[in-house]
Amino acid sequence: MRHFLVMTAFAGFAAIVFGIVAKDLNRDQVIYGLKVFAEFLVIGLVLGWILYFLPF
């Protein structure tokens, strides 16, 4: 659970910066930030499960 919380915090910080820097309009910034946030979480979870099954 601690790992997930840390990953969520990381995704949140990165999403805030990416969203604000990449887009100009507030609405676009929020949408892009949420998208980046979700992508970080989903990719992190998928990678976690893939690595879980690797024997090395």
Added chain:
Amino acid sequence: MNRERSGRRPLRLSVKRSAAEAETDLFRGAVNVEPQGAGIACLVLRKSSGLGIDTQEGRSYCELTMLGRLDLSKPDKEKSEESAPARAWVMGIAGWLIPGMGHLLQGKWGRAVFLGGAVWACFILGFLMGGNLFQYDGSLLRLPPMIGNLGTGLLYIVPWFMGIGFLDDVQRAALPTFEFGWTFLIVAGLLNYLSMLDAFDIAAGRKS
């Protein structure tokens, strides 16, 4: 007189030359381009019809075909990319030294709070999780993380002068969050590089 197209905008070329000059195939000379501000400063034209004479105006004329053009008058955006004002550099450096300051000085409160807040929070969390900063000690492997750490500006420079947070303390390294910690510290610096560039672009007029 001839009509040519530049993209979707029709151009009317008004040519003033003597009959003798118009005998040559290649046209080189002053051309008035309408509408004004079309952005074309130099045209290469080829005569594509025989010479005619306008008896009423007493001018010679011929059909001209545009072979190429050289756009010398660049839009304002491109001009601003060529030379950033000194103010932009100041804002960029301020944003690097103190995360969020580059936007704060420009009155971009929202951006300052969110961008600066994200960097500060990431850095503080990294320290609280037991992370350590990196400095170059002759090992090339420590150079990339040090460059990342350096992105936080004074947040890196001050501990560097004070000698805080650099030593690989065994007790800190034993913390389960140690790896997260130094990762957060590096990411804070990298995020601040993006924030710094954003402040620079806003001051240079490239972003609103």
